[in-house]
Amino acid sequence: MTDLTDLTISESLKKLKAKEISPVELTTAYIEKMKNNDKYNAYVTTTEDLALAQAKEAEKRYANGTNRPLEGIALGIKDLFCTKGVRTTACSHIIDNFVPQYESTVTQHLLDDGALFLGKLNLDEFAMGGSNETSCFGPVVNPWSKETKLVAGGSSGGSAAAVAAKMCAAATGTDTGGSIREPAAFCGVTGIKPTYGRCSRYGIVAFASSLDQAGPIAKDVTDCAILLNSMAGYDAKDSTSSKVDVPDFTSFIGKDIKGLKVGIPQEYRPDGLNKEISDYWDKAAQILKDAGAEIVSVSLPHTKYALPTYYVIAPAEASSNLARYDGVRYGNRKEGNGLDELYINTRTEGFGKEVKRRILIGTYVLSAGYYDAYYLKAQKVRRLIKNDFDEAFKKCDILLTPTSPIEPFAIGDKKMLENPINMYLNDVFTVSVNLAGLPAMSLPIGLSQNGLPFGMQLIGKAFDEETIFKTAYQLERGANFVRM
Numbered sequence: 001m002t003d004l005t006d007l008t009i010s011e012s013l014k015k016l017k018a019k020e021i022s023p024v025e026l027t028t029a030y031i032e033k034m035k036n037n038d039k040y041n042a043y044v045t046t047t048e049d050l051a052l053a054q055a056k057e058a059e060k061r062y063a064n065g066t067n068r069p070l071e072g073i074a075l076g077i078k079d080l081f082c083t084k085g086v087r088t089t090a091c092s093h094i095i096d097n098f099v100p101q102y103e104s105t106v107t108q109h110l111l112d113d114g115a116l117f118l119g120k121l122n123l124d125e126f127a128m129g130g131s132n133e134t135s136c137f138g139p140v141v142n143p144w145s146k147e148t149k150l151v152a153g154g155s156s157g158g159s160a161a162a163v164a165a166k167m168c169a170a171a172t173g174t175d176t177g178g179s180i181r182e183p184a185a186f187c188g189v190t191g192i193k194p195t196y197g198r199c200s201r202y203g204i205v206a207f208a209s210s211l212d213q214a215g216p217i218a219k220d221v222t223d224c225a226i227l228l229n230s231m232a233g234y235d236a237k238d239s240t241s242s243k244v245d246v247p248d249f250t251s252f253i254g255k256d257i258k259g260l261k262v263g264i265p266q267e268y269r270p271d272g273l274n275k276e277i278s279d280y281w282d283k284a285a286q287i288l289k290d291a292g293a294e295i296v297s298v299s300l301p302h303t304k305y306a307l308p309t310y311y312v313i314a315p316a317e318a319s320s321n322l323a324r325y326d327g328v329r330y331g332n333r334k335e336g337n338g339l340d341e342l343y344i345n346t347r348t349e350g351f352g353k354e355v356k357r358r359i360l361i362g363t364y365v366l367s368a369g370y371y372d373a374y375y376l377k378a379q380k381v382r383r384l385i386k387n388d389f390d391e392a393f394k395k396c397d398i399l400l401t402p403t404s405p406i407e408p409f410a411i412g413d414k415k416m417l418e419n420p421i422n423m424y425l426n427d428v429f430t431v432s433v434n435l436a437g438l439p440a441m442s443l444p445i446g447l448s449q450n451g452l453p454f455g456m457q458l459i460g461k462a463f464d465e466e467t468i469f470k471t472a473y474q475l476e477r478g479a480n481f482v483r484m
Contacts, residue, residue: 003029003166004021004025004026004029004030005029005030005033005166005167005169006166007026007169008169008218008219008220008222008223009070009073009169009170009218009219009222009223009226009227010222010223010226012026012072012073012169013070013071013073013226016058016062016067016071016072017062017067019062022055022059022062022072023055023056023058023059023062023071023072023116024052024055024056024059026055026072026074027051027052027054027055027072027074027116027118028052028055030074030118030166030167030168030169031048031051031052031118033165033166033167034046034048034118034119034167034168037143037165037166037167039141040140040141040142040143040152040161040162040165040167041122041137041138041139041140041141041158042076042121042122042140042152042157042158042159042161042162042165042167043076043118043119043120043121043122043158043162043167044079044089044091044119044120044121044122044135044137044158045079045086045087045089045119045120046118046119047086047117047118047119047120048118048119050086050116050117051074051116051117051118051119054116054117055072055074055116058071058072058114058116059072061114067114068112068113068114069113069114069226069229069230070110070113070114070115070226070227070230071113071114072114072116073114073115073116073169073170074115074116074117074118074168074169075110075115075116075117075118075168075169075170075171075172076117076118076119076120076121076158076159076162076163076167076168076170076171076172077107077117077119077120077121077171077172078120078121078123078156078158078159078171078172078173078174079091079120079121079122079123079158080123080126080127080174080204080205081104081106081107081172081174081203081204081205081214082100082102082103082104082107082203082204082205083100083103083104083107083117083120084100084101084102084103085099085100085101086099086100086117086120087099087120088100088120088205089120089136089137090123090125090126090127090205091122091123091124091125091126091134091135091136091137092125092126092136092350092351092352092355093136093332093349093350093351093352094325094331094332094346094347094350094351095325095330095331095332095350096136096332097332098330098331100203102203103203104200104202104203104204105200105202105203105235105237105238106172106199106200106203106204106214106231107172107203108203109230109231109233110172110227110230110231112230113230115230118167118168121156121158121159121162121171122135122137122140122157122158122161123135123154123155123156123157123158123159124154124155124157124179124354125351125352125354125355126205126207126318126322126355127154127155127156127174127176127179127205127207127212128155128207128318128354128355128358129154129155129354129423130153130154130155130178130179130182130423130424130426130427131151131152131153131154131157131409131411131416131423132151132152132153132154132155132157132158132183133151133154133411133412133417134154134352134353134354134355136352139151139152139157139411140152140157140158140161141161141411142157142161142164142186142187142408143161143164143165143187143484144164144186144187144188144408144451144452144453144484146451148410149410149411150186150408150409150410150411150452151186151408151409151410151411151413152183152186152187152408153182153183153184153185153186153187153404153408154179154182154183155174155176155179155183156171156173156174156175156179156180156183156184156191156217157183157186157187158171159171159172159173159180159183159191159217160173160183160184160186160187160189160191160217161183161187163187163189163217163218163219164187164188164189164483164484165484166484169218169219169223170216170217170218170219170223170224170227171216171217171218172214172215172216172217172231173191173214173215173216173217174204174207174212174213174214174215175191175193175212175213175214175215175434176207176208176211176212176213176314176434177211177310177314177427177430177431177434178403178404178427178429178430178431178433178434180192180193180215180217180442181193181403181430181440181441181442181455181457182403182404182426182427182430182442182455183217184217184403184442184443184444184455185403185404185442185444185453185454185455185457186404186407186408186452186453186455187408187453188444188453188455188481188483188484189217189218189219189444189483190217190218190219190220190221190223190224190441190442190443190444190472190476191215191216191217191218191224191441191442192215192216192224192228192439192440192441192442192465192468193213193215193433193434193439193440193441194213194214194215194228194231194232194439194465195213195242195437195438195439195462195463195464195465196210196211196213196240196434196437196438196462197213197240197241197242197244197437198213198232198242198244198246198439198463198465199213199214199215199228199231199232199233200214200233200234200235200237200238200241201213201214201238201240201241202235202237202238202241206317206321207314207317207318207321208313208314208315208317208318208321209240209317209321210240210313210317211310211313211314211317211434211435213434214231215228215231216228216231219483220443220476221253221441221443221469221472221473221476222250222253222473224249224441224469225249225250225252225253225469226249226250228249228465229246229248229249229250232246233246242463244463247466249465249466249469252466252467252469252470252473253469253470253473254470254473255470255473256291256292256470256474257288257291257292257293257470257471257474258291258292258293259292259293259294260288260292260293260294260397260398260467260471261293261294261296261395261396261397261398262285262288262289262293262294262295262296262396262397262398262399262400262471263296263297263298263392263393263395263396263397263398263399263400264281264285264295264296264297264298264399264400264401265298265299265300265303265392265399265401266297266298266299266300267299267300267301267303267304268300268303268401268402268429269281273402273405274405274406274407276407276448276449276454277402277404277405277454280402280445280446280454280456281400281401281402281456283445283446283479284400284445284456284475284479285400287474287475287478287479288400288471288474288475288478290478291474291478293471293474296395296396298392298395298396298399299388299391299392300385300388300389300392300432301388302381302384302385302387302388303385303388303432305381305384305385306385306428306431306432306435307424307425307427307428307431308378309378309381309382309385309431309435310427310431310434310435311361311424312361312365312374312375312377312378313375313378313379313382313435314358314362315358315359315361315362315365316361316362316365316366316375316378317362318355318358318359318362319358319359319361319362319363319366320362320366322351322355322359325346325347325350325351326342326343326346326347327342327343327345327346327347327350328342331346331350332346332349332350333346334346334348334349334350354420357420365378382435382436385432385435385436386435386436386437389432389436389438389459393461397461397467398458398459398460398461398467398468398471399458399459399460400456400457400458400459401429401456401457401459402429402454402455402456402457403429403430403442403454403455403456403457404426404429404430404454404455405425405426405428405429406426407448407450407452407453407454408452408453429457430457433459437462438459438460438461438462439459439460439462439463439464439465439468440457440458440459440460440468441457441458441468441469441472442455442456442457443455443456443458443472443475443476443479443481444456444479444481444483445475445479445481446479446481453481456475456479458471458472458475
């Protein structure tokens, strides 16, 4: 008998509409997979009863012909999205008992389109991390692990692991510097960071407000298109939301790419780049060339400044956003003698090491005497990085790069934990996209000699996710990657 959790969203919807399977059967199959795979620590809160109740409602809708676009599709939700009546923690002790009284716009869109939620997924604390090891609930284990437990990537590690291990049909993620794309690459699944402003940020716990963007993580390119159709759209409650029409992204799946110009950034192939990744990059370019695309070389000269620029701007915004967690208004409180001591005790106990590190860096670069020297300079360099992409897109329609310079590494790797800069360097191919506000997708291209997945990244022009989807589909078809 076919394992229902092997089905993609598009396959599931066809079977549900044809009444070959029922929403309850499909949801029950995912719940069983969740129970059998709890060793991966992907979920921090489960809502099986709620999901089954939603599945029964979906059955009624299929019976009376009022089914919606995602009717009966079981999703996992990154625990950064506020979900009404369901605990939302950002995987931090400081709000580990917070139950929102409202729904984030993105999750509300999904519910309105008939999706149901299996629970909340693990992440790096406040989305700060690249390996999902900073969560107060412990690290997510990559389902591709063998003898050694490997990281799932961060910050959306729980989302990527849950999709890879078939514990949900797909999941929501957020991406501030690569937090959808890197976990997708590490776990052999597909994820897209849309253009900044494409999806509402309302109801998503903020990390860095000018960089954060919600997006889907799914089994394949088509499923990402289906989900983004529901997730995207203007929201008056979010001042950073863009009034841009949302096309039917699925209509671009299967379109040819003859004559499309694919840019290869020279600066993304530094000396010492992992040869396996370099070879897969060449393979990906050849697949697109065989599909009718033209490969061109482009330059992004300010790439070398992207990481330091990101690690000035992101902590600065985090310092500001996280000032609200003080033990006074909501969240956990640690009493003290006077207000200052209450603040100190609450934040000392509530925040983890990486979050404290970024708050300290951010507060420093925003402080008097250093604001001009660091923060303003970083914003100027950010503009130069965006200008690089603008110039590159005069020569090409889309960019092709690796997603990560490394394959998944062991949980507790001392090289990463003892020197956090080593962890930050893993974001070298992804942070520029967030600084420029562009859309980008990661999809699996093949396996390393160690049997671990590698991801390729496609970067598009602002609000041109359509070109990403049609190019990614051709790359996916040519790569013929076999999911877990």
